[in-house]
Amino acid sequence: MATDQLTSPTVSDSSTTPSRRRFRIDDRYIPVLGTVIVLVVMLAIGGNLYDNFLTGRVMANVLINNSFLVVLAVGMTFVILTGGIDLSVGAVLALSTCVSAWMFTHGWSAAITIPVAILVGTLIGLAVGLMIHVFEVQPFIATLAAMFLARGLCYIVAPESIPIEDPTIVALSTTHWPLFGTFDITPSGVIALAVVLIAFVTLHYTRFGRTVYAIGGSEQSARLMGLPVARTKVLVYVISGTCAGIGGLLFAVFSRSGYSLTGVGMELDAIAAVVIGGTLLTGGSGFVLGSVMGVVVLGLIQTIITFQGTLSSWWTKIFIGALLLVFVVLQRILAIRRR
Amino acid sequence: MMTATNASSGASDEKPVQPIVVMTGITLSFPGVKALDGVDFRLFPGEVHALMGENGAGKSTLIKALTGVYTIDDGRIVVDGQERSFSGPAQAQDVGISTVYQEVNLCDNLSVAENIMLGHEVRRAGMVDWRSTRRRAAEHLRTMNLDIDPRSSLDSHSLAVQQLVAISRAMVVDARVLILDEPTSSLDAEEVARLFDVVRSLRDRGVAILFVSHFLDQVYAISDRLTVLRNGTLVGEYRTSELPRVELVQKMIGRELAVLEKLEEAPKRSVAERSDTQPFVQAIGLGRKGSIEPFDLDVYSGEVVGLAGLLGSGRTELARLLYGADRADHGEIRVHGEPARIRTPRSALARGIVYSSESRKTEGIVGDLTVRENITLGLQAERGWLRRVSRRKTDEVVDGYIKALGIRPANPDAVAGNLSGGNQQKVLLARWLATQPKLLILDEPTRGIDVGAKAEIQRLVAELASDGMAVVFISAELEEVLRLSHRIAVMRDRRKVGEIANDDDVTTDDVVHLIASGGPEV
Numbered sequence: 006m007a008t009d010q011l012t013s014p015t016v017s018d019s020s021t022t023p024s025r026r027r028f029r030i031d032d033r034y035i036p037v038l039g040t041v042i043v044l045v046v047m048l049a050i051g052g053n054l055y056d057n058f059l060t061g062r063v064m065a066n067v068l069i070n071n072s073f074l075v076v077l078a079v080g081m082t083f084v085i086l087t088g089g090i091d092l093s094v095g096a097v098l099a100l101s102t103c104v105s106a107w108m109f110t111h112g113w114s115a116a117i118t119i120p121v122a123i124l125v126g127t128l129i130g131l132a133v134g135l136m137i138h139v140f141e142v143q144p145f146i147a148t149l150a151a152m153f154l155a156r157g158l159c160y161i162v163a164p165e166s167i168p169i170e171d172p173t174i175v176a177l178s179t180t181h182w183p184l185f186g187t188f189d190i191t192p193s194g195v196i197a198l199a200v201v202l203i204a205f206v207t208l209h210y211t212r213f214g215r216t217v218y219a220i221g222g223s224e225q226s227a228r229l230m231g232l233p234v235a236r237t238k239v240l241v242y243v244i245s246g247t248c249a250g251i252g253g254l255l256f257a258v259f260s261r262s263g264y265s266l267t268g269v270g271m272e273l274d275a276i277a278a279v280v281i282g283g284t285l286l287t288g289g290s291g292f293v294l295g296s297v298m299g300v301v302v303l304g305l306i307q308t309i310i311t312f313q314g315t316l317s318s319w320w321t322k323i324f325i326g327a328l329l330l331v332f333v334v335l336q337r338i339l340a341i342r343r344r
Numbered sequence: 345m346m347t348a349t350n351a352s353s354g355a356s357d358e359k360p361v362q363p364i365v366v367m368t369g370i371t372l373s374f375p376g377v378k379a380l381d382g383v384d385f386r387l388f389p390g391e392v393h394a395l396m397g398e399n400g401a402g403k404s405t406l407i408k409a410l411t412g413v414y415t416i417d418d419g420r421i422v423v424d425g426q427e428r429s430f431s432g433p434a435q436a437q438d439v440g441i442s443t444v445y446q447e448v449n450l451c452d453n454l455s456v457a458e459n460i461m462l463g464h465e466v467r468r469a470g471m472v473d474w475r476s477t478r479r480r481a482a483e484h485l486r487t488m489n490l491d492i493d494p495r496s497s498l499d500s501h502s503l504a505v506q507q508l509v510a511i512s513r514a515m516v517v518d519a520r521v522l523i524l525d526e527p528t529s530s531l532d533a534e535e536v537a538r539l540f541d542v543v544r545s546l547r548d549r550g551v552a553i554l555f556v557s558h559f560l561d562q563v564y565a566i567s568d569r570l571t572v573l574r575n576g577t578l579v580g581e582y583r584t585s586e587l588p589r590v591e592l593v594q595k596m597i598g599r600e601l602a603v604l605e606k607l608e609e610a611p612k613r614s615v616a617e618r619s620d621t622q623p624f625v626q627a628i629g630l631g632r633k634g635s636i637e638p639f640d641l642d643v644y645s646g647e648v649v650g651l652a653g654l655l656g657s658g659r660t661e662l663a664r665l666l667y668g669a670d671r672a673d674h675g676e677i678r679v680h681g682e683p684a685r686i687r688t689p690r691s692a693l694a695r696g697i698v699y700s701s702e703s704r705k706t707e708g709i710v711g712d713l714t715v716r717e718n719i720t721l722g723l724q725a726e727r728g729w730l731r732r733v734s735r736r737k738t739d740e741v742v743d744g745y746i747k748a749l750g751i752r753p754a755n756p757d758a759v760a761g762n763l764s765g766g767n768q769q770k771v772l773l774a775r776w777l778a779t780q781p782k783l784l785i786l787d788e789p790t791r792g793i794d795v796g797a798k799a800e801i802q803r804l805v806a807e808l809a810s811d812g813m814a815v816v817f818i819s820a821e822l823e824e825v826l827r828l829s830h831r832i833a834v835m836r837d838r839r840k841v842g843e844i845a846n847d848d849d850v851t852t853d854d855v856v857h858l859i860a861s862g863g864p865e866v
Contacts, residue, residue, distance in 0.1 A: 222451030
């Protein structure tokens with residue numbers, strides 16, 4: 006098609022098929038579109054089966070109960086967009102929770118404890134990022150090591166469950182702001198949404214964000230284009246670690262305790278949410294809002310099974326597994342079609 | 345395509361201008377190899393300068409030394425009067441040296457606008473201003489006469505358009521030096537013409553353009569001057585209009601015609617009597633897009649057909665099509681006059697066609713296995729894994745070939761990886777001969793082996809042919825091809841440009857002329 010036009014003085018690739026082009030959805034949006042469809046279908050099923058399913062309270066709870074997972078998924082989105090993976094976030098979240106619980110019981114104020122807990126995640130992310138950049142360790146292995154390290158440190162900080170009675174945390178966990186009648190929002194929800202918003206702006210309106218996408222598209226090309234590949238790759242793990250730190254705080258607010266077995270396997274939930282949210286595991290394509298929808302889908306599966314009442318909660322895993330398979334196959338089909 | 349005379353008009357007058365790039369005494373080594381040895385190079389504004397040389401001559405290495413991908417061991421790089429050493433392409437870009445690579449190095453998951461502007465987006469208060477960014481991208485596309493939607497995704501465009509987008513990107517930084525590394529290798533003739541229009545308009549705006557290509561026609565059509573490299577050393581710098589093609593080819597290959605002719609005294613074999621009226625293998629319009637243009641080739645039993653041409657001219661590609669290692673998308677192959685579907689090496693093997701690869705180490709010898717195991721691989725594969733070749737048969741075959749080919753050490757249990765290159769080549773030959781092929785395709789069987797082994801392999805090829813085997817012999821050494829072949833197919837620019845019957849009157853001179861001129865068909 007393009008060959009013929011090259012003989013004419015100007016090349017116009019796109020104007021040849023205007024009518025077809027207008028209705029064609031960009032390939033980049035197809036996976037996210039899939040997420041939206043799944044979300045709508047689940048809301049329809051839930052709404053049909055159970056009377057009080059589509060209420061503000063239920064929807065708010067889905068978001069609030071999963072606010073830490075939203076934050077983890079946001080960080081994970083950055084990493085997966087570059088084509089990497091971060092297995093450490095569940096353990097880092099637990100470490101952040103344990104550290105804050107330990108500091109509160111030792112009399113530290115919230116003004117110091119909260120930044121330190123977040124910083125724990127940032128530092129682990131930085132260490133992982135440097136390991137991947139300087140020593141060219143596979144992200145899978147580097148973050149696996151960080152996962153064991155962080156989980157081990159949890160037991161040292163908090164061998165047993167430590168309750169949190171700090172007034173700031175208690176206040177954060179009990180505050181509710183009513184929003185349009187039955188819809189309540191908590192500080193955790195607000196923090197999670199703020200993180201999402203910042204991530205969205207970063208990914209779409211900064212050079213750093215665009216470099217993340219470029220690296221995912223082709224790291225080799227990004228390097229030859231003169232983009233700061235090394236800095237960006239380290240930074241995505243710093244961001245993921247920081248998000249895990251924030252997630253740890255939100256989990257502390259949620260559970261009001263620090264316990265070393267917190268969030269075992271949560272990194273896999275985060276990865277599942279990102280993939281169901283339409284981000285390609287090979288990197289370069291995906292949206293942070295998709296990941297949020299992915300978390301909501303996971304939350305809705307859980308909610309529907311709770312409403313159903315007779316099914317064991319393990320059915321959640323079965324549904325998530327099936328959904329993941331569908332999305333991964335969808336990704337492969339898109340990738341093959343593009344070739 | 346343009347002729348040489350009207351292309352050189354751009355910079356034919358004397359140059360009072362200062363060169364923008366001066367590289368002197370550039371030396372660069374990789375472990376065990378001296379990739380560049382004291383190479384000088386200069387580039388003037390407003391010229392198209394072609395960098396010529398065979399594969400491995402050091403063209404890409406020189407470019408990467410200039411753009412800071414490699415750090416040079418010795419020498420000076422002066423850009424615009426200032427000595428520089430770049431730590432990477434980003435730094436080179438900052439002083440206006442942009443590179444467009446052979447493979448389009450863009451991100452096809454992003455939009456056209458982003459690919460042009462990445463790293464140079466228009467920002468307001470730290471945020472990317474997409475509207476202005478897209479407008480800037482559109483302006484750059486217009487200067488390339490490229491009317492495409494900047495929002496469209498890059499992978500929705502043809503390779504040629506992507507190549508032009510890559511050049512647009514290079515020009516965003518106001519490049520004063522534009523390096524085009526084999527930009528035309530995947531474009532067709534019209535797309536090339538289109539690209540050249542852009543290159544000429546950039547040259548007229550004073551951009552210095554460094555052009556690397558294997559295609560002689562294109563070099564003569566676009567370049568004002570050229571620099572020839574050979575084996576990492578500088579051969580010379582010439583004005584394109586003053587250097588005839590034949591001389592250019594000689595300089596690239598590295599032998600003066602006189603020297604070539606002397607070697608011609610080598611013993612000539614008699615042209616074999618053609619016993620068959622029908623060729624053993626007949627390729628009719630066989631071709632594969634992006635690899636080799638459709639060609640016809642007949643190979644008779646008892647005949648050696650030589651393939652001559654520069655490295656990268658399509659010799660290996662032709663062989664791989666015959667063997668089914670690559671799948672043809674044009675034409676057909678006939679074996680004994682019967683149409684044959686040879687789409688995999690397995691089906692070629694079943695018809696008695698074997699191919700000994702030019703990459704002995706990676707596509708031939710299994711270095712960790714013994715000589716015996718290497719030789720019997722082909723035999724066993726032919727029989728299928730269930731029918732084991734008996735030990736007695738194995739020993740018989742292996743000992744036979746070790747003796748016949750003079751493989752040293754004459755020890756079937758020696759690990760093949762430890763043998764010298766020449767002996768590895770013999771082991772490889774033995775592997776294929778053990779399957780008793782009817783057509784033997786040898787790709788550079790004598791490269792990198794010592795003179796004695798080379799002569800033995802040549803003698804063996806001649807013997808095999810006189811015993812009735814059909815042989816396709818590929819070599820970069822013209823005299824070797826001439827000495828062995830009954831007929832010679834000449835390759836250039838991934839095209840078979842001619843075929844000559846090798847009687848006693850043919851000299852390397854004729855073949856060089858054929859390679860340079862593109863054959864009688866052009």
